[in-house]
Amino acid sequence: MMKIMSKDRTDLKGMTLPELEILLSRWGKERYRARQISRWIYQQFAGDFAAMTDLSKGFRGELSRECRISSPPVEKVETSADGTEKYLFRLEDGETVEGVLIPEEDRRTLCISSQVGCALRCGFCATGAAGFRRNMSSAEIVHQVCIAVKRLAKRGERLTNVVFMGMGEPLENPAEVSRAIEILLSQSGFGLSGKRVTVSTAGVSKAMLELAERFPVSFAVSINAPRDELRSRLMPINRRYPLGELVAAMKKIPLRSGRKVTAEYVLLAGINDFESDARDLALLLKGARVKVNLIPFNAHEYGDFISPSPETADRFREVLLAAGIQTITRERRGADIRAACGQLRGAAEAKTP
Ligand code: SF4
Structure with a gap:
């Protein structure tokens, strides 16, 4: 125990x-x-x-x-003009992590962290730039959900979705993330259905398949480049789990009828947003039951990348749609409170001598 x-x-x-x-x-x-x-x-x-x-x-x-029953208080809550709430959680050892609650018409989605920092160092990510501190325990992971559920209940609302898309790579902390998922899905826990819990991964193929065998959760895989050479530059984990292996693993995820794996693609101007990239991506994903989420890069203090123009994002999407791939461009939420992963923590730590 x-x-x-x-x-x-x-x-x-x-x-x-x-x-x-x-x-x-x-x-x-x-x-x-x-x-x-x-x-x-x-x-x-x-x-x-x-x-x-x-x-x-x-x-x-x-x-x-x-x-x-551990219950560390929330250190800071920022509310964006669009209703997005960003939480800074102070953990018992003084470390901090972030969570974001995104209200939409019929959904209340909480984005939670699974590690303090991250070791994977994706080139466009504030958390990766700050480095890895430690794994979070299942208690710390589910505590983020407790806080959000409690706040929502006070205004008569219910949490509908949880995404492991905050700080850290959940599949680099599989034991504690699995315990947290068990609690999220349990009837005496949060009672969420598997399709409402999404694990977002930078592509840890083996752990992704192991988790998929245990829990009927949804998966979002950060692809971000259609070729190994470019992906390895943007996401060093690609050297461990190259695209061919990753897409093969995505095809093996057991999916109930109608469900798809989400392929996330951050559009970086002049890097991976060319029409030829969209065509290569369509080829790469051929035969996989996927939907693509295009995320125009949210320029922030840690990266030198720039956001693509709306026209470029539209063209990229059209190429994928023409290839028969369900594709949406994700609306930016909470941009005014720096809701991209690692940015609130970055701001808090910048103020901490
Ligand atoms: S994008 Fe995710 S996996 Fe990559 S460095 Fe950031 S937190 Fe880690």
Whole structure:
């Protein structure tokens, strides 16, 4: 059983239902108690055991002595003119990560982080530029969701989607990300359906397939270049998992009918946004059940890249559509609060001597 952080008390946040059941069975408690506690943590947002009124007083006391429910406060919330909320979470060891809540008509999507920093150093990414600090625990990962669900509940809204698209590469932290996904999908956790949980990866093919075998979640793969030579320059991970292997893995992901893997493509002016790139991309993705998300680069302080013109983005999209590939250009959200990954943290750290 994993003990998380300080004070020798076991953190129950971040434990999956089977893990909670094992813990409680050691104390001779019934299995259903695990489900009760899980609901208190993820559905009632209990921060301590005193609130768990359907447990006996004695049991609550026992739990308080042995266990805790980590709940670090949110350090900062910024709200964009378009309603996007950006959170800066301060973790118990002082590190910071970011989350972004994106409201759309019928959706409330939370983008969460899975690592403090990132080791993959994609050339266009603020998080990659800042380097890797450590993996996040499942408790820290799901805590981001607790905060968003709680804030939404206060205004009578519900979280509908979670995307692992914040800081870090989720598949470089597969054990803790898997535990977090189990909690997201569990009926006594957040009760989300697999299609509403998306794991975004820079292309860690092997771990992607392993996760796809375990959970019916959705996948978004950052492609960003149609040829190995260019992709290796933009995304060094391509040397480990080249495009051929990556696309082959995407084709192997078990998909329920009608579902597709998302191929993400950040358009960088003069680098990967030529019509010939669009044609090469269409060829590369031939035969794969994919939809393409085009993301015009959001110019920021860490990169020398520039945003493509709307006309260039439109032309790129038209080439893909003509090849029969479902393609959308993603609307930029929260640009005024620097909602691209790693930018709020970057700003906070710049202020920290
Ligand atoms: S884009 Fe994602 S995988 Fe690449 S450096 Fe940034 S956080 Fe890491």
